[in-house]
Amino acid sequence: xxxxxxxxxxxxxxxxxxxxxxxxxxxxxxxxxxxxxxxxxxxxxxxxxxxxxxxxxxxxxxxxxxxxxxxxxxxxxxxxxxxxxxxxxxxxxxxxxxxxxxxxxxxxxxxxxxxxxxxxxxxxxxxxxxxxxxxxxxxxxxxxxxxxxxxxxxxxxxxxxxxxxxxxxxxxxxxxxxxxxxxxxxxxxxxxxxxxxxxxxxxxxxxxxxxxxxxxxxxxxxxxxxxxxxxxxxxxxxxxxxxxxxxxxxxxxxxxxxxxxxxxxxxxxxxxxxxxxxxxxxxxxxxxxxxxxxxxxxxxxxxxxxxxxxxxxxxxxxxxxxxxxxxxxxx
Amino acid sequence: xxxxxxxxxxxxxxxxxxxxxxxxxxxxxxxxxxxxxxxxxxxxxxxxxxxxxxxxxxxxxxxxxxxxxxxxxxxxxxxxxxxxxxxxxxxxxxxxxxxxxxxxxxxxxxxxxxxxxxxxxxxxxxxxxxxxxxxxxxxxxxxxxxxxxxxxxxxxxxxxxxxxxxxxxxxxxxxxxxxxxxxxxxxxxxxxxxxxxxxxxxxxxxxxxxxxxxxxxxxxxxxxxxxxxxxxxxxxxxxxxxxxxxxxxxxxxxxxxxxxxx
Numbered sequence: 001x002x003x004x005x006x007x008x009x010x011x012x013x014x015x016x017x018x019x020x021x022x023x024x025x026x027x028x029x030x031x032x033x034x035x036x037x038x039x040x041x042x043x044x045x046x047x048x049x050x051x052x053x054x055x056x057x058x059x060x061x062x063x064x065x066x067x068x069x070x071x072x073x074x075x076x077x078x079x080x081x082x083x084x085x086x087x088x089x090x091x092x093x094x095x096x097x098x099x100x101x102x103x104x105x106x107x108x109x110x111x112x113x114x115x116x117x118x119x120x121x122x123x124x125x126x127x128x129x130x131x132x133x134x135x136x137x138x139x140x141x142x143x144x145x146x147x148x149x150x151x152x153x154x155x156x157x158x159x160x161x162x163x164x165x166x167x168x169x170x171x172x173x174x175x176x177x178x179x180x181x182x183x184x185x186x187x188x189x190x191x192x193x194x195x196x197x198x199x200x201x202x203x204x205x206x207x208x209x210x211x212x213x214x215x216x217x218x219x220x221x222x223x224x225x226x227x228x229x230x231x232x233x234x235x236x237x238x239x240x241x242x243x244x245x246x247x248x249x250x251x252x253x254x255x256x257x258x259x260x261x262x263x264x265x266x267x268x269x270x271x272x273x274x275x276x277x278x279x280x281x282x283x284x285x286x287x288x289x290x291x292x293x294x295x296x297x298x299x300x301x302x303x304x305x306x307x308x309x310x311x312x313x314x315x316x317x318x319x320x321x322x323x324x325x326x327x328x329x330x331x
Numbered sequence: 332x333x334x335x336x337x338x339x340x341x342x343x344x345x346x347x348x349x350x351x352x353x354x355x356x357x358x359x360x361x362x363x364x365x366x367x368x369x370x371x372x373x374x375x376x377x378x379x380x381x382x383x384x385x386x387x388x389x390x391x392x393x394x395x396x397x398x399x400x401x402x403x404x405x406x407x408x409x410x411x412x413x414x415x416x417x418x419x420x421x422x423x424x425x426x427x428x429x430x431x432x433x434x435x436x437x438x439x440x441x442x443x444x445x446x447x448x449x450x451x452x453x454x455x456x457x458x459x460x461x462x463x464x465x466x467x468x469x470x471x472x473x474x475x476x477x478x479x480x481x482x483x484x485x486x487x488x489x490x491x492x493x494x495x496x497x498x499x500x501x502x503x504x505x506x507x508x509x510x511x512x513x514x515x516x517x518x519x520x521x522x523x524x525x526x527x528x529x530x531x532x533x534x535x536x537x538x539x540x541x542x543x544x545x546x547x548x549x550x551x552x553x554x555x556x557x558x559x560x561x562x563x564x565x566x567x568x569x570x571x572x573x574x575x576x577x578x579x580x581x582x583x584x585x586x587x588x589x590x591x592x593x
Contacts, residue, residue, distance in 0.1 A: 210439060216423050217422075225437055225489075226436065228405055266423075271423040
């Protein structure tokens with residue numbers, strides 16, 4: 001068991017490393033990677049600038065966002081004890097998207113470019129707080145999910161309203177494209193804005209592992225083992241809201257990673273919720289890196305957005321998993 | 332009698348206009364296996380969850396030794412009092428070994444992972460419940476009897492002072508019922524206190540040192556099985572006529588619903 005787990009960790013880490021190098025190498029321009037990397041921070045060659053200002057931020061953001069989505073998916077599935085739970089369930093993605101789109105709609109991003117991600121994070125926190133207040137502190141899981149559905153619907157409807165009243169076709173295009181999920185044209189500043197908030201979320205989530213393990217026995221039995229279910233819910237909701245908020249605010253909505261990755265890795269870690277957390281973060285990073293390399297390789301006239309690709313791969317793959325598990329008997 | 336390990340005074344619980352428990356008092360001493368009996372809806376599970384510190388009573392208090400239970404931290408309480416739910420299936424198909432290790436959670440901290448001692452506790456619990464052979468099995472492949480034993484092992488792995496088991500033998504065949512009760516008996520004899528909710532009156536009187544009989548939220552009788560399970564009390568509480576059977580007529584055999592129940 002431990003051996004298999006170590007192997008899995010090594011495999012995922014190695015994959016992440018290889019995919020990162022590929023992500024540095026692949027793009028519209030051929031660059032001499034070694035020469036560019038040797039003088040990464042001060043080099044003035046075109047190659048060094050491309051690496052520093054285009055591919056490095058893109059790769060770092062892909063790793064951070066992918067890890068967040070995988071980790072949050074695993075935590076949410078553990079919390080709800082349901083393999084169909086996703087990070088967006090409690091309103092964080094839709095809230096973040098609404099926050100960012102609002103800034104774009106009113107054009108205030110002209111004041112400061114980082115207003116978009118900041119508004120996104122704020123939107124995520126606001127949506128999750130609303131879900132939490134709506135459901136009540138000691139509510140059960142079903143009420144929580146229903147509140148999440150309601151707030152998601154409200155945020156999506158408000159986004160549609162903004163599209164409806166968008167001042168120009170150009171604005172509509174910008175709003176819609178933003179919601180598709182994209183890693184191109186991001187700067188290191190974007191990365192610096194998203195990463196501290198993400199890390200706070202990660203730390204909070206990694207600390208919940210044993211409590212999620214206890215939840216395997218049900219909420220009451222977990223309580224008898226000293227876990228406070230209401231506090232655990234609060235902790236996970238806050239963490240997901242922070243991390244997913246930071247991600248969606250930077251990249252737009254990227255679907256299915258949070259759903260598919262934990263689902264795929266769960267049997268390999270013996271269905272243990274705690275062990276699933278870290279490997280899902282690694283797996284999520286790998287999947288998003290791979291998808292982002294994919295959109296650079298696929299020769300389309302208009303650039304394919306990475307969120308579109310993950311959903312295109314994710315949806316059928318997820319269907320396959322469901323059909324397979326129906327045959328095998330367990331989830 | 333020695334000082335009780337766990338004691339409850341004036342426990343009262345109301346939900347809406349219904350009174351679920353009314354002024355219930357009881358003591359659990361070390362070395363005792365106490366049966367909690369009573370008809371459906373008498374408040375047995377409610378009382379057990381209050382004793383376990385999972386729910387708060389509206390009135391009254393529960394003490395562990397001399398300390399009120401609500402003054403203990405969650406993990407302190409969990410180390411001392413184990414609670415076993417009735418008929419519950421795990422949510423993920425983990426291995427038996429992992430499931431039983433969950434019983435060690437109150438002893439672990441964020442920085443302390445299971446060590447040799449924890450693994451020993453798990454191993455002892457698996458041995459006590461005769462689950463050694465199941466250790467590597469996935470819990471979704473177990474039969475009902477095996478799962479109950481594993482769940483009991485999970486509770487024992489905590490090494491609690493008090494074990495509260497809610498209908499652990501419901502839905503088990505007679506062989507498995509005796510097996511589980513033997514484990515509880517052995518646990519109590521190791522200077523621990525154990526309270527078990529039972530529906531089978533003859534097994535309750537055979538295995539338990541004392542019985543506590545609840546009816547409509549009231550503690551209507553408690554004491555030695557022979558004093559609690561009299562034909563009059565059983566007729567009044569359960570509405571069932573019985574006849575004494577067994578060795579020295581110590582057990583009651585139901586012969587039918589009593590007249591006013593028909």
